[in-house]
Amino acid sequence: MVAGVAQALGLLAAVLRADGISEIAVEEPGSLGTRQHLRHGGLVTPPVPVDGDGIRVDALRSPAVLVTPAHQFPTGVVLGGERRRELMRWDGLIVEDDYDAEHRYDRPPVPALRAMLPERVVYAGSISKLLAPALRIGWMLVPARYQRDLVDAKRYADLGNAVLPQLVLGYLMASGELERHLRFLRRRHRQRRDAMIAALSRHLPDARVHGAAAGLHLMITFDARLSDVDLAVAVLAEGVKVQPLSWHRQLPGEPGLVLGYGARSPGEIEEGVRIIAEVRRSAP
Ligand SMILES: Cc1ncc(COP(=O)(O)O)c(C=O)c1O
Structure with missing residues:
Protein backbone atom coordinates (compact mmCIF):
# COMPACT_ATOMS: atom_id res chain seq x y z
CA MET A 1 0.00 0.00 0.00
CA SER A 175 -20.01 -4.38 2.47
CA GLY A 176 -20.62 -3.72 -1.24
CA GLU A 177 -20.86 0.05 -0.61
CA LEU A 178 -17.91 0.78 -2.86
CA GLU A 179 -19.49 -1.09 -5.77
CA ARG A 180 -22.77 0.79 -5.20
CA HIS A 181 -20.87 4.07 -5.07
CA LEU A 182 -19.11 3.24 -8.35
CA ARG A 183 -22.42 2.49 -10.08
CA PHE A 184 -23.77 5.82 -8.81
CA LEU A 185 -20.63 7.65 -10.00
CA ARG A 186 -20.75 6.10 -13.48
CA ARG A 187 -24.28 7.39 -13.96
CA ARG A 188 -23.45 10.84 -12.62
CA HIS A 189 -20.20 11.17 -14.55
CA ARG A 190 -21.91 10.15 -17.76
CA GLN A 191 -24.50 12.93 -17.31
CA ARG A 192 -21.72 15.42 -16.57
CA ARG A 193 -19.68 14.28 -19.55
CA ASP A 194 -22.74 14.59 -21.83
CA ALA A 195 -23.39 18.08 -20.42
CA MET A 196 -19.81 19.05 -21.23
CA ILE A 197 -19.96 17.65 -24.79
CA ALA A 198 -23.25 19.51 -25.40
CA ALA A 199 -21.82 22.76 -23.97
CA LEU A 200 -18.69 22.41 -26.12
CA SER A 201 -20.68 21.92 -29.31
CA ARG A 202 -22.82 24.95 -28.41
CA HIS A 203 -20.09 27.35 -27.33
CA LEU A 204 -16.83 26.08 -28.85
CA PRO A 205 -17.90 24.32 -32.07
CA ASP A 206 -14.37 24.43 -33.57
CA ALA A 207 -12.83 22.53 -30.62
CA ARG A 208 -12.08 18.86 -31.29
CA VAL A 209 -13.16 16.64 -28.38
CA HIS A 210 -11.08 13.61 -27.38
CA GLY A 211 -11.44 10.83 -24.81
CA ALA A 212 -15.18 10.86 -24.13
CA ALA A 213 -15.52 7.08 -23.65
CA ALA A 214 -13.96 6.99 -20.18
CA GLY A 215 -12.47 9.00 -17.36
CA LEU A 216 -13.29 12.20 -15.53
CA HIS A 217 -12.08 14.71 -18.09
CA LEU A 218 -12.22 15.59 -21.77
CA MET A 219 -9.34 16.85 -23.82
CA ILE A 220 -10.09 19.48 -26.45
CA THR A 221 -7.71 20.68 -29.16
CA PHE A 222 -7.81 23.69 -31.46
CA ASP A 223 -6.59 23.96 -35.05
CA ALA A 224 -5.98 27.66 -34.50
CA ARG A 225 -2.63 29.04 -33.37
CA LEU A 226 -3.03 30.13 -29.78
CA SER A 227 -1.21 29.83 -26.47
CA ASP A 228 -3.19 27.37 -24.37
CA VAL A 229 -1.25 28.53 -21.28
CA ASP A 230 -2.39 32.14 -21.83
CA LEU A 231 -5.94 30.92 -22.43
CA ALA A 232 -5.93 28.84 -19.21
CA VAL A 233 -4.57 31.81 -17.22
CA ALA A 234 -7.22 34.16 -18.63
CA VAL A 235 -9.97 31.61 -17.96
CA LEU A 236 -8.74 31.13 -14.37
CA ALA A 237 -9.04 34.89 -13.82
CA GLU A 238 -12.76 34.41 -14.60
CA GLY A 239 -13.02 31.65 -11.97
CA VAL A 240 -12.75 28.54 -14.20
CA LYS A 241 -9.83 26.16 -13.66
CA VAL A 242 -8.60 24.18 -16.66
CA GLN A 243 -5.22 22.74 -17.61
CA PRO A 244 -3.39 23.76 -20.77
CA LEU A 245 -2.55 20.73 -22.90
CA SER A 246 0.99 21.99 -23.38
CA TRP A 247 1.67 21.28 -19.68
CA HIS A 248 1.33 17.63 -20.62
CA ARG A 249 3.68 17.80 -23.59
CA GLN A 250 7.45 17.66 -23.86
CA LEU A 251 7.36 18.20 -27.63
CA PRO A 252 5.54 20.90 -29.63
CA GLY A 253 1.97 20.01 -30.65
CA GLU A 254 -1.56 21.33 -31.14
CA PRO A 255 -2.81 23.66 -28.41
CA GLY A 256 -5.67 22.46 -26.27
CA LEU A 257 -7.20 22.20 -22.83
CA VAL A 258 -7.89 19.41 -20.33
CA LEU A 259 -11.36 19.93 -18.85
CA GLY A 260 -12.43 18.03 -15.74
CA TYR A 261 -16.15 17.32 -15.31
CA GLY A 262 -16.16 14.90 -12.35
CA ALA A 263 -16.70 17.46 -9.60
CA ARG A 264 -19.16 19.88 -11.23
CA SER A 265 -22.91 19.87 -11.88
CA PRO A 266 -24.23 20.07 -15.47
CA GLY A 267 -25.22 23.71 -14.86
CA GLU A 268 -21.74 24.64 -13.63
CA ILE A 269 -20.19 22.81 -16.59
CA GLU A 270 -22.36 24.73 -19.07
CA GLU A 271 -21.40 28.02 -17.40
CA GLY A 272 -17.69 27.10 -17.30
CA VAL A 273 -17.57 26.22 -21.01
CA ARG A 274 -19.49 29.40 -21.86
CA ILE A 275 -16.86 31.42 -19.97
CA ILE A 276 -13.98 29.63 -21.77
CA ALA A 277 -15.59 30.47 -25.13
CA GLU A 278 -16.14 34.09 -24.13
CA VAL A 279 -12.53 34.49 -22.95
CA ARG A 280 -11.26 32.89 -26.14
CA ARG A 281 -13.36 35.24 -28.32
CA SER A 282 -12.05 38.31 -26.50
CA ALA A 283 -8.39 37.16 -26.60
CA PRO A 284 -6.14 39.53 -28.57
C1 LIG B 1 -2.25 10.08 -15.05
C2 LIG B 1 -2.05 10.26 -13.59
N1 LIG B 1 -1.84 9.18 -12.83
C3 LIG B 1 -1.64 9.28 -11.49
C4 LIG B 1 -1.62 10.50 -10.86
C5 LIG B 1 -1.37 10.53 -9.37
O1 LIG B 1 -2.52 10.15 -8.69
P1 LIG B 1 -2.54 9.68 -7.17
O2 LIG B 1 -1.16 9.89 -6.59
O3 LIG B 1 -3.52 10.57 -6.48
O4 LIG B 1 -2.94 8.26 -7.20
C6 LIG B 1 -1.86 11.65 -11.59
C7 LIG B 1 -1.85 12.96 -10.95
O5 LIG B 1 -0.95 13.75 -11.19
C8 LIG B 1 -2.06 11.52 -12.99
O6 LIG B 1 -2.23 12.60 -13.76
Missing part, protein backbone atom coordinates in the same frame (compact mmCIF):
# COMPACT_ATOMS: atom_id res chain seq x y z
CA VAL A 2 1.33 3.42 -0.93
CA ALA A 3 0.20 7.05 -0.71
CA GLY A 4 -1.21 7.14 -4.27
CA VAL A 5 0.34 6.52 -7.67
CA ALA A 6 2.49 9.60 -7.06
CA GLN A 7 4.34 7.90 -4.22
CA ALA A 8 4.49 4.61 -6.14
CA LEU A 9 6.42 6.38 -8.90
CA GLY A 10 8.76 8.15 -6.49
CA LEU A 11 9.64 4.91 -4.68
CA LEU A 12 10.03 3.06 -7.96
CA ALA A 13 12.35 5.74 -9.35
CA ALA A 14 14.74 5.26 -6.42
CA VAL A 15 14.66 1.46 -6.75
CA LEU A 16 15.21 1.54 -10.52
CA ARG A 17 18.14 3.94 -10.16
CA ALA A 18 19.75 1.58 -7.65
CA ASP A 19 19.21 -1.19 -10.24
CA GLY A 20 21.14 0.81 -12.88
CA ILE A 21 18.07 2.12 -14.76
CA SER A 22 18.32 5.88 -15.25
CA GLU A 23 15.53 6.55 -17.75
CA ILE A 24 11.91 5.66 -18.27
CA ALA A 25 10.01 6.58 -21.44
CA VAL A 26 6.70 8.38 -20.98
CA GLU A 27 3.71 8.94 -23.24
CA GLU A 28 3.64 12.10 -25.38
CA PRO A 29 1.39 13.81 -24.56
CA GLY A 30 1.35 12.37 -21.04
CA SER A 31 0.64 13.43 -17.47
CA LEU A 32 2.80 16.32 -16.24
CA GLY A 33 2.26 15.19 -12.64
CA THR A 34 3.56 11.65 -13.08
CA ARG A 35 6.51 12.89 -15.15
CA GLN A 36 7.40 15.32 -12.37
CA HIS A 37 7.44 12.52 -9.80
CA LEU A 38 9.71 10.36 -11.94
CA ARG A 39 12.08 13.24 -12.61
CA HIS A 40 12.14 14.25 -8.98
CA GLY A 41 13.19 10.66 -8.32
CA GLY A 42 16.18 11.20 -10.64
CA LEU A 43 14.95 9.47 -13.83
CA VAL A 44 15.14 10.96 -17.32
CA THR A 45 11.74 10.81 -19.10
CA PRO A 46 12.10 10.69 -22.91
CA PRO A 47 8.78 11.26 -24.72
CA VAL A 48 7.28 8.56 -26.97
CA PRO A 49 4.35 9.62 -29.20
CA VAL A 50 0.79 8.41 -28.64
CA ASP A 51 -1.43 7.91 -31.71
CA GLY A 52 -5.00 6.63 -32.11
CA ASP A 53 -3.97 3.17 -30.78
CA GLY A 54 -1.92 4.40 -27.82
CA ILE A 55 1.83 4.56 -27.32
CA ARG A 56 4.03 3.86 -30.38
CA VAL A 57 5.84 0.76 -29.12
CA ASP A 58 8.15 0.78 -32.18
CA ALA A 59 9.56 4.12 -30.97
CA LEU A 60 10.54 2.82 -27.50
CA ARG A 61 14.29 3.02 -26.85
CA SER A 62 14.41 3.09 -23.03
CA PRO A 63 14.77 0.17 -20.60
CA ALA A 64 11.40 1.04 -19.00
CA VAL A 65 8.14 2.80 -19.92
CA LEU A 66 5.25 4.35 -17.99
CA VAL A 67 1.88 3.78 -19.67
CA THR A 68 -1.80 4.48 -19.00
CA PRO A 69 -3.23 1.64 -21.14
CA ALA A 70 -6.84 1.66 -19.93
CA HIS A 71 -7.40 5.35 -20.70
CA GLN A 72 -4.38 7.29 -21.84
CA PHE A 73 -3.90 10.57 -20.00
CA PRO A 74 -4.71 13.14 -21.38
CA THR A 75 -5.91 11.92 -24.83
CA GLY A 76 -8.28 9.22 -23.54
CA VAL A 77 -7.08 6.67 -26.14
CA VAL A 78 -7.34 2.97 -25.15
CA LEU A 79 -4.26 0.89 -25.99
CA GLY A 80 -5.41 -1.06 -29.10
CA GLY A 81 -5.33 -4.89 -29.21
CA GLU A 82 -2.39 -5.18 -31.61
CA ARG A 83 -0.45 -2.41 -29.82
CA ARG A 84 -1.09 -4.17 -26.52
CA ARG A 85 0.36 -7.41 -27.90
CA GLU A 86 3.34 -5.48 -29.29
CA LEU A 87 3.96 -3.92 -25.88
CA MET A 88 3.73 -7.33 -24.24
CA ARG A 89 6.39 -8.65 -26.66
CA TRP A 90 8.66 -5.66 -25.94
CA ASP A 91 11.44 -6.66 -23.55
CA GLY A 92 11.62 -3.66 -21.16
CA LEU A 93 9.97 -3.00 -17.81
CA ILE A 94 6.38 -1.76 -18.10
CA VAL A 95 4.97 0.53 -15.44
CA GLU A 96 1.18 0.48 -15.66
CA ASP A 97 -0.66 3.49 -14.19
CA ASP A 98 -4.26 2.31 -13.89
CA TYR A 99 -5.31 5.78 -12.79
CA ASP A 100 -9.01 5.77 -13.71
CA ALA A 101 -9.68 2.29 -15.08
CA GLU A 102 -13.06 2.00 -13.33
CA HIS A 103 -14.60 4.93 -15.13
CA ARG A 104 -15.59 3.52 -18.52
CA TYR A 105 -18.94 4.40 -20.06
CA ASP A 106 -18.94 2.44 -23.33
CA ARG A 107 -17.88 -1.10 -22.33
CA PRO A 108 -16.46 -3.04 -19.37
CA PRO A 109 -13.04 -1.86 -18.08
CA VAL A 110 -9.99 -3.11 -20.02
CA PRO A 111 -8.05 -5.86 -18.15
CA ALA A 112 -4.75 -4.73 -16.66
CA LEU A 113 -1.51 -5.68 -18.47
CA ARG A 114 -0.20 -6.80 -15.10
CA ALA A 115 -2.63 -9.75 -15.10
CA MET A 116 -0.83 -11.17 -18.16
CA LEU A 117 2.78 -10.30 -17.32
CA PRO A 118 3.30 -10.26 -13.54
CA GLU A 119 7.11 -10.39 -13.80
CA ARG A 120 7.42 -7.60 -16.38
CA VAL A 121 4.84 -5.12 -15.14
CA VAL A 122 4.86 -2.80 -12.15
CA TYR A 123 1.19 -1.99 -11.57
CA ALA A 124 0.04 1.09 -9.66
CA GLY A 125 -3.47 2.32 -8.86
CA SER A 126 -5.26 4.39 -6.25
CA ILE A 127 -8.68 5.41 -4.98
CA SER A 128 -8.03 9.03 -5.93
CA LYS A 129 -10.53 8.98 -8.83
CA LEU A 130 -12.99 6.74 -7.01
CA LEU A 131 -13.29 8.30 -3.54
CA ALA A 132 -10.92 11.22 -3.01
CA PRO A 133 -7.31 12.04 -3.85
CA ALA A 134 -6.90 13.59 -0.39
CA LEU A 135 -7.17 10.13 1.23
CA ARG A 136 -3.79 9.24 -0.35
CA ILE A 137 -4.49 5.50 -0.62
CA GLY A 138 -2.91 3.58 -3.46
CA TRP A 139 -1.28 0.24 -4.18
CA MET A 140 1.50 -1.36 -6.18
CA LEU A 141 1.87 -4.90 -7.49
CA VAL A 142 5.49 -5.48 -8.43
CA PRO A 143 7.68 -8.15 -10.01
CA ALA A 144 9.27 -10.36 -7.34
CA ARG A 145 12.75 -9.02 -8.08
CA TYR A 146 11.77 -5.49 -6.95
CA GLN A 147 9.48 -6.40 -4.08
CA ARG A 148 11.96 -6.33 -1.23
CA ASP A 149 13.58 -3.06 -2.31
CA LEU A 150 10.22 -1.37 -2.74
CA VAL A 151 9.00 -2.52 0.67
CA ASP A 152 12.22 -1.11 2.14
CA ALA A 153 11.81 2.17 0.22
CA LYS A 154 8.25 2.56 1.54
CA ARG A 155 9.39 1.77 5.08
CA TYR A 156 12.13 4.38 5.00
CA ALA A 157 9.80 6.94 3.38
CA ASP A 158 7.08 6.89 6.06
CA LEU A 159 6.80 3.52 7.89
CA GLY A 160 3.58 2.80 6.03
CA ASN A 161 0.19 4.33 5.21
CA ALA A 162 -2.22 5.36 7.95
CA VAL A 163 -4.34 2.33 8.89
CA LEU A 164 -7.69 3.92 9.70
CA PRO A 165 -8.51 5.04 6.12
CA GLN A 166 -7.50 1.56 4.89
CA LEU A 167 -9.88 -0.06 7.40
CA VAL A 168 -12.67 2.21 6.17
CA LEU A 169 -11.85 1.28 2.56
CA GLY A 170 -11.83 -2.40 3.53
CA TYR A 171 -15.27 -1.99 5.10
CA LEU A 172 -16.62 -0.22 2.00
CA MET A 173 -15.31 -3.04 -0.21
CA ALA A 174 -16.55 -5.90 1.95
Whole structure:
Protein backbone atom coordinates (compact mmCIF):
# COMPACT_ATOMS: atom_id res chain seq x y z
CA MET A 1 0.00 0.00 0.00
CA VAL A 2 1.33 3.42 -0.93
CA ALA A 3 0.20 7.05 -0.71
CA GLY A 4 -1.21 7.14 -4.27
CA VAL A 5 0.34 6.52 -7.67
CA ALA A 6 2.49 9.60 -7.06
CA GLN A 7 4.34 7.90 -4.22
CA ALA A 8 4.49 4.61 -6.14
CA LEU A 9 6.42 6.38 -8.90
CA GLY A 10 8.76 8.15 -6.49
CA LEU A 11 9.64 4.91 -4.68
CA LEU A 12 10.03 3.06 -7.96
CA ALA A 13 12.35 5.74 -9.35
CA ALA A 14 14.74 5.26 -6.42
CA VAL A 15 14.66 1.46 -6.75
CA LEU A 16 15.21 1.54 -10.52
CA ARG A 17 18.14 3.94 -10.16
CA ALA A 18 19.75 1.58 -7.65
CA ASP A 19 19.21 -1.19 -10.24
CA GLY A 20 21.14 0.81 -12.88
CA ILE A 21 18.07 2.12 -14.76
CA SER A 22 18.32 5.88 -15.25
CA GLU A 23 15.53 6.55 -17.75
CA ILE A 24 11.91 5.66 -18.27
CA ALA A 25 10.01 6.58 -21.44
CA VAL A 26 6.70 8.38 -20.98
CA GLU A 27 3.71 8.94 -23.24
CA GLU A 28 3.64 12.10 -25.38
CA PRO A 29 1.39 13.81 -24.56
CA GLY A 30 1.35 12.37 -21.04
CA SER A 31 0.64 13.43 -17.47
CA LEU A 32 2.80 16.32 -16.24
CA GLY A 33 2.26 15.19 -12.64
CA THR A 34 3.56 11.65 -13.08
CA ARG A 35 6.51 12.89 -15.15
CA GLN A 36 7.40 15.32 -12.37
CA HIS A 37 7.44 12.52 -9.80
CA LEU A 38 9.71 10.36 -11.94
CA ARG A 39 12.08 13.24 -12.61
CA HIS A 40 12.14 14.25 -8.98
CA GLY A 41 13.19 10.66 -8.32
CA GLY A 42 16.18 11.20 -10.64
CA LEU A 43 14.95 9.47 -13.83
CA VAL A 44 15.14 10.96 -17.32
CA THR A 45 11.74 10.81 -19.10
CA PRO A 46 12.10 10.69 -22.91
CA PRO A 47 8.78 11.26 -24.72
CA VAL A 48 7.28 8.56 -26.97
CA PRO A 49 4.35 9.62 -29.20
CA VAL A 50 0.79 8.41 -28.64
CA ASP A 51 -1.43 7.91 -31.71
CA GLY A 52 -5.00 6.63 -32.11
CA ASP A 53 -3.97 3.17 -30.78
CA GLY A 54 -1.92 4.40 -27.82
CA ILE A 55 1.83 4.56 -27.32
CA ARG A 56 4.03 3.86 -30.38
CA VAL A 57 5.84 0.76 -29.12
CA ASP A 58 8.15 0.78 -32.18
CA ALA A 59 9.56 4.12 -30.97
CA LEU A 60 10.54 2.82 -27.50
CA ARG A 61 14.29 3.02 -26.85
CA SER A 62 14.41 3.09 -23.03
CA PRO A 63 14.77 0.17 -20.60
CA ALA A 64 11.40 1.04 -19.00
CA VAL A 65 8.14 2.80 -19.92
CA LEU A 66 5.25 4.35 -17.99
CA VAL A 67 1.88 3.78 -19.67
CA THR A 68 -1.80 4.48 -19.00
CA PRO A 69 -3.23 1.64 -21.14
CA ALA A 70 -6.84 1.66 -19.93
CA HIS A 71 -7.40 5.35 -20.70
CA GLN A 72 -4.38 7.29 -21.84
CA PHE A 73 -3.90 10.57 -20.00
CA PRO A 74 -4.71 13.14 -21.38
CA THR A 75 -5.91 11.92 -24.83
CA GLY A 76 -8.28 9.22 -23.54
CA VAL A 77 -7.08 6.67 -26.14
CA VAL A 78 -7.34 2.97 -25.15
CA LEU A 79 -4.26 0.89 -25.99
CA GLY A 80 -5.41 -1.06 -29.10
CA GLY A 81 -5.33 -4.89 -29.21
CA GLU A 82 -2.39 -5.18 -31.61
CA ARG A 83 -0.45 -2.41 -29.82
CA ARG A 84 -1.09 -4.17 -26.52
CA ARG A 85 0.36 -7.41 -27.90
CA GLU A 86 3.34 -5.48 -29.29
CA LEU A 87 3.96 -3.92 -25.88
CA MET A 88 3.73 -7.33 -24.24
CA ARG A 89 6.39 -8.65 -26.66
CA TRP A 90 8.66 -5.66 -25.94
CA ASP A 91 11.44 -6.66 -23.55
CA GLY A 92 11.62 -3.66 -21.16
CA LEU A 93 9.97 -3.00 -17.81
CA ILE A 94 6.38 -1.76 -18.10
CA VAL A 95 4.97 0.53 -15.44
CA GLU A 96 1.18 0.48 -15.66
CA ASP A 97 -0.66 3.49 -14.19
CA ASP A 98 -4.26 2.31 -13.89
CA TYR A 99 -5.31 5.78 -12.79
CA ASP A 100 -9.01 5.77 -13.71
CA ALA A 101 -9.68 2.29 -15.08
CA GLU A 102 -13.06 2.00 -13.33
CA HIS A 103 -14.60 4.93 -15.13
CA ARG A 104 -15.59 3.52 -18.52
CA TYR A 105 -18.94 4.40 -20.06
CA ASP A 106 -18.94 2.44 -23.33
CA ARG A 107 -17.88 -1.10 -22.33
CA PRO A 108 -16.46 -3.04 -19.37
CA PRO A 109 -13.04 -1.86 -18.08
CA VAL A 110 -9.99 -3.11 -20.02
CA PRO A 111 -8.05 -5.86 -18.15
CA ALA A 112 -4.75 -4.73 -16.66
CA LEU A 113 -1.51 -5.68 -18.47
CA ARG A 114 -0.20 -6.80 -15.10
CA ALA A 115 -2.63 -9.75 -15.10
CA MET A 116 -0.83 -11.17 -18.16
CA LEU A 117 2.78 -10.30 -17.32
CA PRO A 118 3.30 -10.26 -13.54
CA GLU A 119 7.11 -10.39 -13.80
CA ARG A 120 7.42 -7.60 -16.38
CA VAL A 121 4.84 -5.12 -15.14
CA VAL A 122 4.86 -2.80 -12.15
CA TYR A 123 1.19 -1.99 -11.57
CA ALA A 124 0.04 1.09 -9.66
CA GLY A 125 -3.47 2.32 -8.86
CA SER A 126 -5.26 4.39 -6.25
CA ILE A 127 -8.68 5.41 -4.98
CA SER A 128 -8.03 9.03 -5.93
CA LYS A 129 -10.53 8.98 -8.83
CA LEU A 130 -12.99 6.74 -7.01
CA LEU A 131 -13.29 8.30 -3.54
CA ALA A 132 -10.92 11.22 -3.01
CA PRO A 133 -7.31 12.04 -3.85
CA ALA A 134 -6.90 13.59 -0.39
CA LEU A 135 -7.17 10.13 1.23
CA ARG A 136 -3.79 9.24 -0.35
CA ILE A 137 -4.49 5.50 -0.62
CA GLY A 138 -2.91 3.58 -3.46
CA TRP A 139 -1.28 0.24 -4.18
CA MET A 140 1.50 -1.36 -6.18
CA LEU A 141 1.87 -4.90 -7.49
CA VAL A 142 5.49 -5.48 -8.43
CA PRO A 143 7.68 -8.15 -10.01
CA ALA A 144 9.27 -10.36 -7.34
CA ARG A 145 12.75 -9.02 -8.08
CA TYR A 146 11.77 -5.49 -6.95
CA GLN A 147 9.48 -6.40 -4.08
CA ARG A 148 11.96 -6.33 -1.23
CA ASP A 149 13.58 -3.06 -2.31
CA LEU A 150 10.22 -1.37 -2.74
CA VAL A 151 9.00 -2.52 0.67
CA ASP A 152 12.22 -1.11 2.14
CA ALA A 153 11.81 2.17 0.22
CA LYS A 154 8.25 2.56 1.54
CA ARG A 155 9.39 1.77 5.08
CA TYR A 156 12.13 4.38 5.00
CA ALA A 157 9.80 6.94 3.38
CA ASP A 158 7.08 6.89 6.06
CA LEU A 159 6.80 3.52 7.89
CA GLY A 160 3.58 2.80 6.03
CA ASN A 161 0.19 4.33 5.21
CA ALA A 162 -2.22 5.36 7.95
CA VAL A 163 -4.34 2.33 8.89
CA LEU A 164 -7.69 3.92 9.70
CA PRO A 165 -8.51 5.04 6.12
CA GLN A 166 -7.50 1.56 4.89
CA LEU A 167 -9.88 -0.06 7.40
CA VAL A 168 -12.67 2.21 6.17
CA LEU A 169 -11.85 1.28 2.56
CA GLY A 170 -11.83 -2.40 3.53
CA TYR A 171 -15.27 -1.99 5.10
CA LEU A 172 -16.62 -0.22 2.00
CA MET A 173 -15.31 -3.04 -0.21
CA ALA A 174 -16.55 -5.90 1.95
CA SER A 175 -20.01 -4.38 2.47
CA GLY A 176 -20.62 -3.72 -1.24
CA GLU A 177 -20.86 0.05 -0.61
CA LEU A 178 -17.91 0.78 -2.86
CA GLU A 179 -19.49 -1.09 -5.77
CA ARG A 180 -22.77 0.79 -5.20
CA HIS A 181 -20.87 4.07 -5.07
CA LEU A 182 -19.11 3.24 -8.35
CA ARG A 183 -22.42 2.49 -10.08
CA PHE A 184 -23.77 5.82 -8.81
CA LEU A 185 -20.63 7.65 -10.00
CA ARG A 186 -20.75 6.10 -13.48
CA ARG A 187 -24.28 7.39 -13.96
CA ARG A 188 -23.45 10.84 -12.62
CA HIS A 189 -20.20 11.17 -14.55
CA ARG A 190 -21.91 10.15 -17.76
CA GLN A 191 -24.50 12.93 -17.31
CA ARG A 192 -21.72 15.42 -16.57
CA ARG A 193 -19.68 14.28 -19.55
CA ASP A 194 -22.74 14.59 -21.83
CA ALA A 195 -23.39 18.08 -20.42
CA MET A 196 -19.81 19.05 -21.23
CA ILE A 197 -19.96 17.65 -24.79
CA ALA A 198 -23.25 19.51 -25.40
CA ALA A 199 -21.82 22.76 -23.97
CA LEU A 200 -18.69 22.41 -26.12
CA SER A 201 -20.68 21.92 -29.31
CA ARG A 202 -22.82 24.95 -28.41
CA HIS A 203 -20.09 27.35 -27.33
CA LEU A 204 -16.83 26.08 -28.85
CA PRO A 205 -17.90 24.32 -32.07
CA ASP A 206 -14.37 24.43 -33.57
CA ALA A 207 -12.83 22.53 -30.62
CA ARG A 208 -12.08 18.86 -31.29
CA VAL A 209 -13.16 16.64 -28.38
CA HIS A 210 -11.08 13.61 -27.38
CA GLY A 211 -11.44 10.83 -24.81
CA ALA A 212 -15.18 10.86 -24.13
CA ALA A 213 -15.52 7.08 -23.65
CA ALA A 214 -13.96 6.99 -20.18
CA GLY A 215 -12.47 9.00 -17.36
CA LEU A 216 -13.29 12.20 -15.53
CA HIS A 217 -12.08 14.71 -18.09
CA LEU A 218 -12.22 15.59 -21.77
CA MET A 219 -9.34 16.85 -23.82
CA ILE A 220 -10.09 19.48 -26.45
CA THR A 221 -7.71 20.68 -29.16
CA PHE A 222 -7.81 23.69 -31.46
CA ASP A 223 -6.59 23.96 -35.05
CA ALA A 224 -5.98 27.66 -34.50
CA ARG A 225 -2.63 29.04 -33.37
CA LEU A 226 -3.03 30.13 -29.78
CA SER A 227 -1.21 29.83 -26.47
CA ASP A 228 -3.19 27.37 -24.37
CA VAL A 229 -1.25 28.53 -21.28
CA ASP A 230 -2.39 32.14 -21.83
CA LEU A 231 -5.94 30.92 -22.43
CA ALA A 232 -5.93 28.84 -19.21
CA VAL A 233 -4.57 31.81 -17.22
CA ALA A 234 -7.22 34.16 -18.63
CA VAL A 235 -9.97 31.61 -17.96
CA LEU A 236 -8.74 31.13 -14.37
CA ALA A 237 -9.04 34.89 -13.82
CA GLU A 238 -12.76 34.41 -14.60
CA GLY A 239 -13.02 31.65 -11.97
CA VAL A 240 -12.75 28.54 -14.20
CA LYS A 241 -9.83 26.16 -13.66
CA VAL A 242 -8.60 24.18 -16.66
CA GLN A 243 -5.22 22.74 -17.61
CA PRO A 244 -3.39 23.76 -20.77
CA LEU A 245 -2.55 20.73 -22.90
CA SER A 246 0.99 21.99 -23.38
CA TRP A 247 1.67 21.28 -19.68
CA HIS A 248 1.33 17.63 -20.62
CA ARG A 249 3.68 17.80 -23.59
CA GLN A 250 7.45 17.66 -23.86
CA LEU A 251 7.36 18.20 -27.63
CA PRO A 252 5.54 20.90 -29.63
CA GLY A 253 1.97 20.01 -30.65
CA GLU A 254 -1.56 21.33 -31.14
CA PRO A 255 -2.81 23.66 -28.41
CA GLY A 256 -5.67 22.46 -26.27
CA LEU A 257 -7.20 22.20 -22.83
CA VAL A 258 -7.89 19.41 -20.33
CA LEU A 259 -11.36 19.93 -18.85
CA GLY A 260 -12.43 18.03 -15.74
CA TYR A 261 -16.15 17.32 -15.31
CA GLY A 262 -16.16 14.90 -12.35
CA ALA A 263 -16.70 17.46 -9.60
CA ARG A 264 -19.16 19.88 -11.23
CA SER A 265 -22.91 19.87 -11.88
CA PRO A 266 -24.23 20.07 -15.47
CA GLY A 267 -25.22 23.71 -14.86
CA GLU A 268 -21.74 24.64 -13.63
CA ILE A 269 -20.19 22.81 -16.59
CA GLU A 270 -22.36 24.73 -19.07
CA GLU A 271 -21.40 28.02 -17.40
CA GLY A 272 -17.69 27.10 -17.30
CA VAL A 273 -17.57 26.22 -21.01
CA ARG A 274 -19.49 29.40 -21.86
CA ILE A 275 -16.86 31.42 -19.97
CA ILE A 276 -13.98 29.63 -21.77
CA ALA A 277 -15.59 30.47 -25.13
CA GLU A 278 -16.14 34.09 -24.13
CA VAL A 279 -12.53 34.49 -22.95
CA ARG A 280 -11.26 32.89 -26.14
CA ARG A 281 -13.36 35.24 -28.32
CA SER A 282 -12.05 38.31 -26.50
CA ALA A 283 -8.39 37.16 -26.60
CA PRO A 284 -6.14 39.53 -28.57
C1 LIG B 1 -2.25 10.08 -15.05
C2 LIG B 1 -2.05 10.26 -13.59
N1 LIG B 1 -1.84 9.18 -12.83
C3 LIG B 1 -1.64 9.28 -11.49
C4 LIG B 1 -1.62 10.50 -10.86
C5 LIG B 1 -1.37 10.53 -9.37
O1 LIG B 1 -2.52 10.15 -8.69
P1 LIG B 1 -2.54 9.68 -7.17
O2 LIG B 1 -1.16 9.89 -6.59
O3 LIG B 1 -3.52 10.57 -6.48
O4 LIG B 1 -2.94 8.26 -7.20
C6 LIG B 1 -1.86 11.65 -11.59
C7 LIG B 1 -1.85 12.96 -10.95
O5 LIG B 1 -0.95 13.75 -11.19
C8 LIG B 1 -2.06 11.52 -12.99
O6 LIG B 1 -2.23 12.60 -13.76
